[in-house]
Amino acid sequence: KNQVEQSPQSLIILEGKNCTLQCNYTVSPFSNLRWYKQDTGRGPVSLTIMTFSENTKSNGRYTATLDADTKQSSLHITASQLSDSASYICVVSGFGGYQKVTFGTGTKLQVIP
Amino acid sequence: NAGVMQNPRHLVRRRGQEARLRCSPMKGHSHVYWYRQLPEEGLKFMVYLQKENIIDESGMPKERFSAEFPKEGPSILRIQQVVRGDSAAYFCASSPKETGTEAFFGQGTRLTVV
Numbered sequence: 001k002n003q004v005e006q007s008p009q010s011l012i013i014l015e016g017k018n019c020t021l022q023c024n025y026t027v028s029p030f031s032n033l034r035w036y037k038q039d040t041g042r043g044p045v046s047l048t049i050m051t052f053s054e055n056t057k058s059n060g061r062y063t064a065t066l067d068a069d070t071k072q073s074s075l076h077i078t079a080s081q082l083s084d085s086a087s088y089i090c091v092v093s094g095f096g097g098y099q100k101v102t103f104g105t106g107t108k109l110q111v112i113p
Numbered sequence: 114n115a116g117v118m119q120n121p122r123h124l125v126r127r128r129g130q131e132a133r134l135r136c137s138p139m140k141g142h143s144h145v146y147w148y149r150q151l152p153e154e155g156l157k158f159m160v161y162l163q164k165e166n167i168i169d170e171s172g173m174p175k176e177r178f179s180a181e182f183p184k185e186g187p188s189i190l191r192i193q194q195v196v197r198g199d200s201a202a203y204f205c206a207s208s209p210k211e212t213g214t215e216a217f218f219g220q221g222t223r224l225t226v227v
């Protein structure tokens with residue numbers, strides 16, 4: 001069964017600090033992995049997408065890494081801001097034909113002043 | 114190019130009533146996905162549609178739930194005889210081709226059953 005597990009479930013950090021969110025998956029065969037940011041009461045917004053051959057991808061203060069061998073990904077947030085407070089969702093897609101995506105349950109990040 | 118539009122944003126229904134949720138995909142997108150998100154839980158796939166076709170409805174309850182994506186007009190997720198357990202946020206996503214993770218999400222419809 002395809003699964004995507006994220007850790008930690010929730011995290012509180014001080015403004016300006018860095019943090020790293022983890023995503024482990026069992027989806028196979030693997031096509032791509034995307035990190036979404038979901039603000040409370042809003043729809044998810046894509047941050048990064050990585051395919052099998054990509055190890056790292058950045059989007060401003062967000063840097064995602066992927067190790068397809070160990071089936072692990074991380075999202076690193078640098079110099080956190082209050083607006084980073086949100087849920088971060090890891091989404092993994094299989095390969096071939098219609099790609100049914102598997103969503104992680106997310107990490108709820110709270111940045112406090 | 115407007116994003117994925119969902120309406121209404123909030124919907125309150127009494128038990129036993131019908132709920133209709135609408136989703137207008139982004140211009141040029143012919144693939145629509147519906148997801149349900151219960152409080153404090155992740156998004157769960159419900160149904161994947163292309164114009165006039167249901168491709169995969171494996172995530173949708175067999176009773177009371179139906180979805181359509183007509184040739185003209187928005188995609189509709191219909192819930193008949195709603196129960197309290199249907200209270201959730203329902204998100205629609207659209208994509209230009211058959212790959213879910215390139216999908217763009219709407220703001221969701223928050224259904225509350227009283």
